[in-house]
Amino acid sequence: MDSSDSAGAAGRGPEPSDEWWQANPPMLERILALSPAGMAVLDRDLRFVWVNAALERLGGVPRDQRLGKRLRDVLPHLDFRLDIEGIESLTRDVLDTGRPLVDHLLRGGTKAHPHRPHAYSLSVFRLHSATNRVLGVSFIILDVTDRWRARERLALLNEVGAQTGSTLDVMDTAQTLADISVPRLADFVAVDLLESVIRGEAPRPCAHLHPPQMRRAGQQSIHEGVPESVAATGQAVVFHPHSPETQCMLDGRSRLEAMPGASTSSWFATDPARAAKIQEFGFCSLILVPILALGDVLGVVRFIRWQLRDPFEQDDLLLAEEVVARAAVSIDNARRYTRQHSTALALQRSLLPRSLTGGSTLDVAWRYLPAHASDGAGGDWCDVIPLSGARVAMVVGDVVGHGIDAAATMGRLRTTVRTLADMDLPPDELLAHLDDLVLRLIDEEQTADPSLAPAALGATCLYAVYDPATRKCAMCRAGHPPAAVIAPDGSVTFPDLPAGPPLGLGALPFESAEFDIADGSVLALYTDGLIETRDQDMELGLARLRTALASPGARLDELCGTVLNEVLTGGPDDDVALLLARTHALCADQMASWELTSDPSVVADARTLTADRLTAWGLDGLVFPFELIVSELVTNAIRYGNGHIRLRLIRQDALICEVSDVSSSSPRMRHARTTDEGGRGLFLVAQLARRWGTRYTTDGKIVWAEEHLPASDAQYQAA
Known part of the structure; x- marks a missing residue:
């Protein structure tokens, strides 16, 4: 833009008779010359007629290159967001309509600094003669770069924080952080973090890192594909102990360096590959800022500008430090969350079963599907628990919430269920005891935090016991979705089972139901995350589940995948636990039972029957110890029981002996003294058997004992 301190400086100028000079020329000259704002007058053809000195300083265009020319002829380099035709269009609109343009923001470079952004405030108004004839327009332009930069920096900081x-x-x-900083602050940004920070661990003091183990966590460039980087995002980055990055992290101070491309070889002497890459782009200036959070060094950020931009200034360094400081808070929060998330997942993995097996009674397949990785560990679980008498228990549960608390509660409930299952409790009694535990947990939590809602600590559960000898299944649920039964022909039913209250209410009793299960049927137990999502309610989810399960003869692993793919069409909104179990009933030649009287003479008969059956099964090596076990159990039943006695032998994964009577008295093992004539029976059973125990029935009790099968027979059973 041209300048003039006098009438002569304004160029040749119009003749005295011209209407432009009808005003007081000396006063006009003084206004144009002394105004701190750039001012100019354009005629009706939008050609420059008057300019002042401030306008020449702002634009850096000599006056002889401006007078008599249009905007498009002298301002091709100004403003990179609004083209010159657009500026002329705005000016023409003022000329045609008379509506002034006030404080319009222009952003771009100048001829003196073509690659350094500037900001200008442009105001345009129309000029009239004394007879109200339109003469042209006048515009006033102010350099508001400092104000604009302050606003842009504040916006950048707010955006980084948000x-x-x-x-x-x-x-x-x-x-x-890298994406926001390019190109607003730098042409290339690389964010390198310590390996320990990415893993969520607490950062170690950099003085103990020789050299620090770093990883490229983020980078961005004005060039497509980030060609100036020698490491891809996620790759390890190695810094020499004397590199500027390492020194920056060691002393915790930022660095600002401006240098020509030839100086990069000395600056990056410890990293020739990076120096060569930077020289390709004509290195101009560099800022290194350590990432600090609560006094700990998390990593370093590198800001680079190439030769086509002005080098960094001290204000840029201050801005970079503030940008990194705000991002460091978020990085440290993410690190802490990663640590908590990893801890919760590790806790959950340690509490979930490593593998599930139902032995030869059940074929089992299961899946656990978390809703979102960001939510952390959930409280869903499933389990398969071997019981006495070749029976197997199946359980699936759901604890409200996510995170360490949910995972810990899930682990406590799973352990409690296994403990209660070992006591051979009926399903309804087991859930009643589990409900008592949840109530105690709620009381403990509310004592620690009275504001905590009881519903936030609730849980649901379904417990089922399958007996392969009777081919019956007993189930009970506590506010949990019903189980599904897939018959061998592929038909799917949902047994009518009382819903029961969720665990933790302690208001209503639990009711169990027992039904027959055909051999080869599949039981499907699951949590509500499988059937309830944002795009489907429970009824629709159950309908989809019924369709997905209707696959007779399908392998259980494949059926698990089919169910998850067809029922969860849009992904889970909550954690999902799915357990599928195919039943295998006991054959007639795997069991033998006899009804005995309460006469002591039948003990010898029981020993003989046992020996004959074990010999027929080819288990001669177990005849002697099992004769002793049967003898002691039948003797106890005769001595302490009432009515008839039943002896049953089962050959499955183990050799099982069961002696039932109608007495509800509980046998207890004790250590007899040397002078006692009795009291050694159960002690002897405990020494001979792998395990033994008692379970109660509706009309009495069953005392049982198990013994390992020989290796050859066990392999036969598995086959």
């Missing part, structure tokens, strides 16, 4: 805090992933947070 966007980096929107995720709890360390890598995503670092990449967001």
Whole structure:
């Protein structure tokens, strides 16, 4: 833009008779010359007629290159967001309509600094003669770069704080920092974090790192594909102990360096590959800022500008430090969340079963599907528990919430269920005891935090026991979705089972139901996350589940995948636990039972019957110890029981002996003294058997004992 301190400086100028000079020329000259704002007058063809000195300083265009020319002829380099035709269009609109343009923001470079952004405030108004004839327009332009930069920097800082805090992933947070900073602050940004920070661990003092183990967590460039980087995002980055990055992290101070491309070889002497890459792009200036959070060094950020931009200034360093400081808070929060998340997942993995097996009674397949990785560990679980008498218990449960608390509660409930299952409690009694435990947990939590709602600590559960000898299944549920039964022909039913209250209410009793199960049927137990999502209610979810399960003869692993794919069409909104179990009933030649009287003479008969059956099964090696076990159990039943006695032998995964009577008295093992004539029976049973116990029935009790099968017979059973 041209300038003039006098009439002569304004160029040749119009003749005295011209209407432009009808005003007081000396006063006009003084206004144009002394105004701190750039001012100019354009005629009706939008050609420059008057300019002042401030306008020449702002634009850096000599006056002889401006007078008599249009905007498009002298301002091709101004403003990179609004083209010159657009500026002329705005000016023409003022000329045609008379509506002034006030404080319109222009952003771009100048001829003196073509690649350094500037901001200008443009105001345009129309000029009239004394007879109200339109003469042209006048515009006033002010350099508001400082104000604009202050506003842009504030916006940048706000954006960094908001966007980096929107995720709890360390890598995503670092990449967001790089994305926001390019090109608004630098041409290339690389964010390198300590390996321990990415894993969520507490950062070690950098003085103990020789060299520090770093990883590229995020990077961005004005060039497509980030060609100036020698490491991809996620790759390890090695810094020499004397590199500027390492020194920056060691002393915790930022660095600002401006240098020509030839100086990079000395600056990056410890990293020739990176020096060569930077020289390709004509290195201009560099800022290194350590990432600090509560005094701990998390990593370092590198800001680079190439030769086509002005080098960094001290204000840029201050801005970079503030940007990194705000991002560091989010990175540290993400690190802490990663640590908590990893701890919760590790806790959950340690509490969930490593593998589930139902022995030869059940074929089992299961899946656990978390809703979202960001939610952490959930409280869903499933389990398969071997019981006495070749029976197997199946359980699936759901604890409200996510995180360490939910995982810990799930572990406590799972352990409690296994303990109660070992006591051979009926399903309804087991859930009643489990409900008492949840009530105690709620009381403990509310004592520690009275504001906590009881519903936030609730849980649901379904417990089922399958008996392969009777081919019956007993179930009870506590506010849990019903189980599904897939018959051998592929038909799917949902047994009518009382819903029961969720665990933790303690108001209503639990009711169990027992029904027959055909050999080869499949039991499906699951949590509500499988059938209830945002796009489907429970009824629709059950209908989809029924369709997905109707696959007779399908392998259980394949059926698990089919169910998850067809029922969860849009992904789970909550954690999902799915347990499928195919039943295998006991054959007639795997069992033998006899009804005995309460006469002591039948003990010898029981020994003989046992020996004959074991010999027929080819278990001669177990005849002697099992004769003793049967003898002691039948003797106890005769001595302490009433009525008839029943002896049953089962050959399955183990050799099982069961002696039932109608007495409800509980046998107890004790250590007899040397002078006692009795009291050694159960002690002897405990020494001979792998395990033994008692379970109660509706009309009495059953005392049982198990013994390992020989290796050859066990392999036969497995086959």
